[in-house]
Amino acid sequence: MSTLNLDPWTATLFLSGVLALSTLVMYLVYITLSRKTPQTSSEYSEPYIGGEPASVIKSVDVSVRNLFWGVVRGAGRRLYTFLRDQMHNGILNDWGVYMLSYIGLLTLIALIYFMR
Amino acid sequence: MEEITLIALTVFSTLVFPGLLTLWIASMLSEWWVRKLFARTQRRMGPSYVGPLGILQPFADFLKLLLAKTEPNYRHGSVKLARIFGCVGIGAITASLLLLPISPLRIAFNFDVILLIYFLGVWVAISELLMSTSLTNPFTIKGVSRFSSMLVVAEPAFFTATIVPVYLVSLITKGEPVFSVSTTAEFAWSLWTNPLTAIPMILATIAALVSIQSKLMFPPFNIPEAEQELIAGVVTEFSGPLLALFNFLHDADLYVLSLIVAVVFLGGPYPFGDNLVLGALATAAKYLIILTIITILKSSFGRFRVEQGVSTIVKYGLIPALVALALSIIIGGLA
Numbered sequence: 001m002s003t004l005n006l007d008p009w010t011a012t013l014f015l016s017g018v019l020a021l022s023t024l025v026m027y028l029v030y031i032t033l034s035r036k037t038p039q040t041s042s043e044y045s046e047p048y049i050g051g052e053p054a055s056v057i058k059s060v061d062v063s064v065r066n067l068f069w070g071v072v073r074g075a076g077r078r079l080y081t082f083l084r085d086q087m088h089n090g091i092l093n094d095w096g097v098y099m100l101s102y103i104g105l106l107t108l109i110a111l112i113y114f115m116r
Numbered sequence: 117m118e119e120i121t122l123i124a125l126t127v128f129s130t131l132v133f134p135g136l137l138t139l140w141i142a143s144m145l146s147e148w149w150v151r152k153l154f155a156r157t158q159r160r161m162g163p164s165y166v167g168p169l170g171i172l173q174p175f176a177d178f179l180k181l182l183l184a185k186t187e188p189n190y191r192h193g194s195v196k197l198a199r200i201f202g203c204v205g206i207g208a209i210t211a212s213l214l215l216l217p218i219s220p221l222r223i224a225f226n227f228d229v230i231l232l233i234y235f236l237g238v239w240v241a242i243s244e245l246l247m248s249t250s251l252t253n254p255f256t257i258k259g260v261s262r263f264s265s266m267l268v269v270a271e272p273a274f275f276t277a278t279i280v281p282v283y284l285v286s287l288i289t290k291g292e293p294v295f296s297v298s299t300t301a302e303f304a305w306s307l308w309t310n311p312l313t314a315i316p317m318i319l320a321t322i323a324a325l326v327s328i329q330s331k332l333m334f335p336p337f338n339i340p341e342a343e344q345e346l347i348a349g350v351v352t353e354f355s356g357p358l359l360a361l362f363n364f365l366h367d368a369d370l371y372v373l374s375l376i377v378a379v380v381f382l383g384g385p386y387p388f389g390d391n392l393v394l395g396a397l398a399t400a401a402k403y404l405i406i407l408t409i410i411t412i413l414k415s416s417f418g419r420f421r422v423e424q425g426v427s428t429i430v431k432y433g434l435i436p437a438l439v440a441l442a443l444s445i446i447i448g449g450l451a
Contacts, residue, residue: 002125003222005293011225015211018130023207025131030199034357035186045191047253048352079426095264099238102272103230110227
């Protein structure tokens with residue numbers, strides 16, 4: 001057992017390197033092992049909508065802006081309004097910002113803890 | 117010489133233990149345990165034919181999808197992008213494993229729990245969401261939409277619950293480094309023996325289990341992949357190697373989340389941290405207990421609608437986690 005007591009900045013870089021290395025190895029293993037024969041059937045190039053053609057629905061490619069909108073509006077308007085007004089507007093990127101803000105808050109708490 | 121040893125240890129930890137190879141084996145074994153136990157609760161046999169008690173069935177399923185099937189040649193999206201995000205998710209889980217005290221190369225520093233939240237809360241969730249949206253389909257988009265709706269409350273619930281033992285250990289035991297996963301594991305068992313700290317620990321554990329259930333899309337939170345109405349939702353377009361990759365990512369998420377509860381809440385190898393064999397057995401036993409509870413919860417409920425799912429996570433996940441954190445702050449102030 002070996003414990004590396006790094007500073008937060010170095011540790012983040014170190015673990016990001018581990019993430020990159022394992023992602024690369026996983027990707028190489030995946031493309032090496034997965035079957036190479038190209039898929040010839042056109043059946044697999046179209047979206048699967050219960051065996052029906054794409055024309056049965058209005059739009060094949062739903063806008064990314066609708067990711068949250070439809071379901072959350074149906075799920076709970078009050079919760080949706082709260083999330084939209086407070087932290088979320090239905091765009092996935094903003095959700096990422098929200099999560100990073102959450103981590104930022106924790107970092108701030110950490111800094112306050114150290115400063116006192 | 118020390119640098120060479122460090123590099124070798126880093127590569128070993130990343131690729132072998134607790135990295136990719138162990139992650140794959142442990143994920144497949146966890147899937148077998150969940151499938152077997154889930155089947156038995158429904159009076160089915162579950163995996164039975166490949167290996168003793170069907171223990172090798174998930175390995176066979178994974179290899180069949182990876183080796184025997186072909187990737188979809190999909191027109192409305194990017195197969196390559198799905199592949200990349202699947203691998204990034206696995207990579208993020210591997211990186212987070214190095215923060216746990218089971219790793220031969222352990223990363224520990226003040227407030228390292230933030231890094232755990234960063235890798236598991238941001239990278240894994242975003243990888244799963246973007247892997248699914250890479251192959252667009254109305255059912256997929258609907259499934260991803262439902263999944264992300266639940267994640268908005270499940271992720272904060274899980275990580276707020278995780279902070280409770282970390283906070284209590286740092287303030288009460290004064291262990292070093294502070295707010296660290298490793299220190300928390302070392303002293304977590306002592307939080308259960310103190311009646312004052314046991315209350316927030318019980319609340320936080322309940323919150324963690326509820327949010328794990330929803331993060332993994334297990335019943336009653338399986339509305340994002342509702343087979344009958346959404347044709348598997350988030351995985352509708354996956355087949356062959358891509359399905360194998362998604363299943364691996366999902367199983368790896370199950371493994372690492374259960375392991376975090378076993379380590380951070382129940383203490384992992386401690387109180388036998390000095391004895392390798394006893395420590396490993398203690399971690400395995402705690403891990404199996406958590407996995408069994410998750411499976412029993414999975415088999416005990418029917419599927420909730422989205423709004424029922426979200427409100428259940430708020431009621432039994434987010435609120436208990438916040439209450440536990442508030443109690444911890446009060447107890448920390450008293451200490």
